Amino acid sequence: MDEYINGVRVVRHRGSQRHTDVTLTFAVGSRDETLRTIGVAHALEHLVMYTVRDLPIEMNAEVDLLTTTFVASGSAARVGEFLNRLSRALAAPPADRLALEAGVLTAEEGNVAHPVVAFLLNVRYGARGPGLAWLEGAGYDGLTPEHVSSFAKKWFVPANAVLQVTGPLPDGLEFELPSGPAPARVLPPTRSFDGPVVVGHGIPAAGVLLTLPPDDDIRLSTLAIITLRQRIEEKCRFVGGHSYEIGLDLVAGENGSSDWVVYAEAREGSEDAVSRAVVAALTDLAENGPTPSELAHQIARAEENLVSDDPEVRRAFSTAMSRIVGEPELAPVDAARLAAVQSSDIAAVLKTALPGAIGYGDEHALEVWHEAGFTLASACPVIAELPAGRTFKPPLTARTFVKEARSMLWVRTDDALVLRDSDGIHQIRWDEIAGVMRSEDGPTIVLGLNGCAIPLDRDLFRGATDVLTELSERVPQDLWYDEPKLDV
Template sequence: MPQYLDGVRLLHHQEPQSTTDATLTFAVGARDETLPTVGVAHALEHLVMNTIRRLPIRIDATVSTTTTTFEASGTPERVGEFLTGICAALSAPPVERLEVEAGVLAAEDGWVTHPMAALLYYVRYGARGAGLDWLDGPGPDGITAEQVNAFAQKWFTADNAVLQVTGPVPADLKLPLPARAESASAEAARPQAGTRPRHGHYPARQFPGPSVVGYGIPGAAVLLSLPDGDPARIASLATDVLQQRIEESARHGGGHSYVVDCDSVHQPDGTTDWVLYAEAREGTEEAVALAVVEALTDLAANGPSEDELRLALDRFEEQTATSDADLAAEFAVLRRELFDEPVGEPLDPERVRAVRPEDLAAVLRAALPTAIGYAEEDAVEQWTKHGFTEVSLCPVGGELPAGEEFRPPRVARLFVREAREQKLVLTPDELAVRDEDGVHHVPWDEVVGVMRAGDGTSVVFGANGCVLPVSGDLYRGGKKAVAELERRVDRSLWFKESRFKAEED
């Protein structure tokens, strides 16, 4: 029978040990923020951890794209103090410390995932969901107490959490989290079904075939959308083999990389977006890009060697053998339930052992048409030579619509070549700009944020990833365009540029 503590689902790993290891996971992460609240989950995590910082045990907390996790290891009594303190602080966040903690967050300058993964999520999803990993939003000094409290009340509830404990469960453990609804079963203290907040799901950007983007991060990466949840876990094995191949070439063979890793985000359609990335030592960006694209295309065409497949299978079996298989499977089901995702088929070890190289080749080959590669700008050619089409970070195309037009000042058009073709157009349906990259379109109902920059520019962010600056200095009559923004865009979507970001610039 499922176990609950104060409405929180408990998974108890009954290992023969006297100490306790606890992991409290909430089904909320950076992708559940909005552009004007980017960083609120991280700010909340810092505020909460500060309240129990003096406990003499190992403690940690992490905000990822999809989850927020609190961990502790120590005596059962101390771990119990940790869990109770964390939950109490989540129920009533100490927002009076927010101003001080903003400086700590700015000093940390942390990412919820690797910058190459964040960039590829942005290209795939724009300025929503996982794409928010790439954006700064208002910065740590722009997060308000009201935003922190609202985020905590919405997401950090008993019915949106899973507690995993290895070793003794702390005696008389209390988890004072708010419950979204009173339980019909006092015995189980289980919240009513259907009360959890729902995660936003956003359409992926579509490209006519495999694509690649360039930017200034030294390294190379690829985003692959793979089927998830089959009993043989073929997609997981395929990404393992691909990472092996990249690491052998870029790190062990060429000496170009140190970090070769992956990140993933599950999607509600039963697929997972995997990003595999390799950092590049200065001057080796082309070699690393070539290593990534050749590993991907060769494995898709020919599959792995028997040795590569055997290593992936051995890793998989070792991981399975050293974990509680039943509880691991239960956690996987719970995770999918909390994230509103379809439940996959149970793992079948016999099916895993029967996987052949051609099975891995087939799943990678099927993913190639929607793959998005990444390379440092001067190394993009390594991808295009393998059939990838270079695309921009945001969608451009089509013609400027008919509407009220604004052009740069005449002096700018005389002396700046790019300004001669630049034009801003306002219509009843959208904001559009033509620049040297092409035509950018942001429908009014898809504006996800407007930043007031330190120089007075209003920077408009579209859900599709387009970013359009508007001001009286950029365009003749631009103040009228800004006034139209003020009229059309809800006040909750406006935010100031972070003073920390302005200082960096």
């Protein structure tokens, strides 16, 4: 029977140890922020951890794309005090420390996802949900106490939490978290392509985003993506000596599907070789599947996980997390079917996903992607032709001395702002503006939910004053923010 304490689901791990280890996981991460409040989850984590810093036990906390996690280890009494004080701080965050903590957060320079993961998710989702991991927003110095308090009140409720305990359960757990219903999460729309595409940037790495179907009772999608990662690691690290970090990440999609990103960093001068290895691994596995030795290794690893973990506890935690995020519950792993997986099964998963793949390569190492049938795509959406509307050109002096200005043209329509530049024609609808960044010395930047950004610069845009006036009238003030002033 499920166990709860003041509405928090409790999952107990077996063990006879005398000390207590706890992991308190909330189903909220950076994907649940907005452009205006990027970093609020991390700021809240810092603020509440400040309130327990004097406890003489091991403790830590982390925010990633999907979750916020607090961990502690010590005597049951001290760990219980940790959880109770932490809960009270989440209900009433010490937001008076926000300005001071902003400097610490900026110095920490933490990322919720690897840059390749963040960039590809931004291409897929734009300036919302998981795509926010790529953007800076207003910076930590742009957050307000109200942002922190509202975020805590919405997401850090008992119904959105799972507590894992190993060792004695602390007495007197109160969990005085913010009261409220389980938060509803709406998956943002995604950008898709007709055929595999590749996007380029200046990150020295290569990677690919693949949308895979829900895992089944042999976890075939996970098995396929781990096999791909293993092949890339073998070629990039152990054979080529080009990479140290080869990783993967995922975010849940619709109906149990997942967007997986596999990436490999590249040392200087090896960007082309790493792209070539990633493309070759993906296309060969999609066509032929893993070799017998690769397949045997991955199945053996999966089987080891089954015997090394407590299946009942693992399933209880998985079920609890699935419930609070609204995802389908996974069926138990069928060991007999897992052992019978064929190379063709893994090939079929990757081959089906390949037409919708979004590849990433260093901007100077994209030819190998083209050779494999990947079409170059813009990092943000472009439209086919300029719409009718009031047009604005840069002044003659700008067109004379600024090369980029010669191809630029702004169009203001009743429905949208439009910019034509060297990358194509970008459009942001008035009702899909994610935020507007003011700058003291540079342009005002209009950012769209679709991922596009349109600069409005009085020096490069005749009529910019008129459009800025219209922006101030159309866009709610809580979407405006100043360019971050804090820097490392």
